[in-house]
Amino acid sequence: MSELALLGGKPVRSEPFPPWPVHDEREAKALAAVLASSNWGGYPSPNTHAKAFAERFAAAHTARFCIPAANGTVTLEIALRAAGVRAGDEVIVTPYTWVATAAAPVYLNAVPVFADVDPETYCLDPKAVEAAITPRTKAIIPVHLGCRMADMDALMAIAAKHNLTVIEDCAHMHGARWKDRGVGSIGHLGSFSFQSSKLMTAGEGGAILTSDPELAERCHSLVNCGRKLEGYDSFDGWMLGWNDRIGEFQAAVLGCQMDRLEEQTILREKNADYLYAALADVPGIRPLRRDPRITRTGNYQVILRYDPAGFGGLKRDRFAEALTAEGIEVDPYFYIPLYQSPLLTVTAADYPMIRERYGDAITTDSASCPVAEKAAYQEALWIHHPLFMGDHRDMDQVVDAIRKIQKNVGELL
Numbered sequence: 001m002s003e004l005a006l007l008g009g010k011p012v013r014s015e016p017f018p019p020w021p022v023h024d025e026r027e028a029k030a031l032a033a034v035l036a037s038s039n040w041g042g043y044p045s046p047n048t049h050a051k052a053f054a055e056r057f058a059a060a061h062t063a064r065f066c067i068p069a070a071n072g073t074v075t076l077e078i079a080l081r082a083a084g085v086r087a088g089d090e091v092i093v094t095p096y097t098w099v100a101t102a103a104a105p106v107y108l109n110a111v112p113v114f115a116d117v118d119p120e121t122y123c124l125d126p127k128a129v130e131a132a133i134t135p136r137t138k139a140i141i142p143v144h145l146g147c148r149m150a151d152m153d154a155l156m157a158i159a160a161k162h163n164l165t166v167i168e169d170c171a172h173m174h175g176a177r178w179k180d181r182g183v184g185s186i187g188h189l190g191s192f193s194f195q196s197s198k199l200m201t202a203g204e205g206g207a208i209l210t211s212d213p214e215l216a217e218r219c220h221s222l223v224n225c226g227r228k229l230e231g232y233d234s235f236d237g238w239m240l241g242w243n244d245r246i247g248e249f250q251a252a253v254l255g256c257q258m259d260r261l262e263e264q265t266i267l268r269e270k271n272a273d274y275l276y277a278a279l280a281d282v283p284g285i286r287p288l289r290r291d292p293r294i295t296r297t298g299n300y301q302v303i304l305r306y307d308p309a310g311f312g313g314l315k316r317d318r319f320a321e322a323l324t325a326e327g328i329e330v331d332p333y334f335y336i337p338l339y340q341s342p343l344l345t346v347t348a349a350d351y352p353m354i355r356e357r358y359g360d361a362i363t364t365d366s367a368s369c370p371v372a373e374k375a376a377y378q379e380a381l382w383i384h385h386p387l388f389m390g391d392h393r394d395m396d397q398v399v400d401a402i403r404k405i406q407k408n409v410g411e412l413l
C-alpha cells in the first residue's frame with residue numbers, strides 16, 4: 001500500500017489544529033458583567049466597553065484614535081466616506097483579497113480599479129498603483145496579507161504626490177508593526193475585522209484607526225447615524241450616517257482578546273519563522289519575501305509558494321490535496337482575483353458609475369493582474385493561523401508531510 005495518506009497510507013498528523021478562538025473565564029466574566037449591567041447596545045457611541053477597548057487598541061497600534069464598528073466591511077466603507085470619496089471617484093485596490101476590499105468603493109458608487117500585487121509579497125505593488133492612477137483616483141486600499149505588508153513607505157509617497165488617501169486593510173494583521181509603527185497607523189486610516197476567523201475576535205466586529213482628529217470625528221458620526229455631538233464633531237456641516245455601532249458584548253470580549261494579542265502574535269511569528277527555516281532546503285516550497293521594515297508580523301494566514309519543479313511537475317492543487325490528506329490543511333483558493341469572483345457581482349444597473357470603466361458589469365475579463373492570477377491558480381498555499389499556536393512539533397509535521405509527498409511524488413503523477 002502507498003505511504004501517502006491520499007492513497008490510503010497513514011497521515012503524518014491525525015490530531016486537529018489547535019482550537020480557535022481561544023477564550024477562558026475572562027470572557028465568561030466580562031460577558032456576564034455586561035448581561036447584568038443591562039447596558040448592552042452600542043449607544044451612546046462608543047459605549048463603555050467599546051470606548052475602553054478603542055483606547056487600548058489605538059495605543060497598541062500607535063494610533064491616536066480608534067473607532068469601533070460592526071464589522072470590517074463597514075469600516076472600509078466608512079473610511080472611504082470619511083476621506084470624502086464620492087460617486088464616480090476611483091479607488092485603487094488589490095485584486096488578491098476578500099471581496100469587501102473592492103466592494104467598499106462600490107457601495108459608495110465609486111469605482112474600484114485593480115492594480116496587481118508584488119510577486120514576492122502578494123501585497124499591492126506600488127509600481128502597479130502608480131500606473132493605475134488617473135485624474136479621478138482618490139484613494140488606495142492596500143491589504144497586508146500572508147504575514148507580509150504592502151510597501152507603506154512607497155505607497156505613502158505616491159499618495160502624497162497625487163493627494164490620495166491611503167486606507168490600510170488590516171483584517172489579517174492585528175498587532176503587526178512596520179518600522180515599529182503599528183499597522184493601520186501608517187496610512188491615513190486603517191481598517192480591522194474581528195470576525196470569527198481573525199487574529200482576535202468577538203465573532204463579528206471591526207475598528208478604524210486614524211491619527212487625524214477630523215477623520216476620527218467623521219468616522220464616529222458615520223458609525224452613529226450621522227450624530228454630531230456637542231464639543232466633539234468639530235467639522236462643518238451634517239452628514240448622513242448609518243447605525244454601524246458595535247455592541248457591548250462584543251466590545252467586552254475584544255477587551256479580553258486584547259490581553260492575549262501580543263503573546264499570541266509572538267508565538268505565531270516564532271513558529272512561522274521556525275517553519276520557514278526548516279523549509280529552506282526543501283525544493284519547490286518557498287515563503288513570501290519578508291521586508292526588513294516589518295518589525296513584527298501578524299500571522300493570520302501563512303502563505304507558502306509552490307513550484308511544481310520541486311515535485312516532478314505535480315500540479316499545485318494535487319499537492320494541496322495530498323498535504324491536506326496528511327493532516328496539514330492547506331487552502332490553495334483562499335482568494336481568487338476579485339474581478340473573477342462571483343462574490344463581486346457588480347452591474348451598472350445598480351452602480352451606474354462603473355459603466356465608463358467596465359461597461360454593463362465587472363466581469364472576469366474586466367482586469368488583468370497576472371501576478372495575482374499566478375498566485376491564485378498556481379502558487380499559493382494558505383495555512384490558517386491556529387496551526388501556529390502550538391509548538392515546533394507542529395511545524396516539524398508540516399515539513400515531514402511535505403518531504404513525504406516529495407519522496408513519493410511518482411505515485412501522484
Ligand SMILES: Cc1ncc(COP(=O)(O)O)c(C=O)c1O
Nearest residue numbers: 071072073098100171193194195
Ligand atoms: C482582507 C479583508 N478585508 C475585509 C474583511 C471584512 O471583514 P468582516 O468580515 O469583518 O466584514 C475581511 C474579512 O473577512 C478581510 O479578510
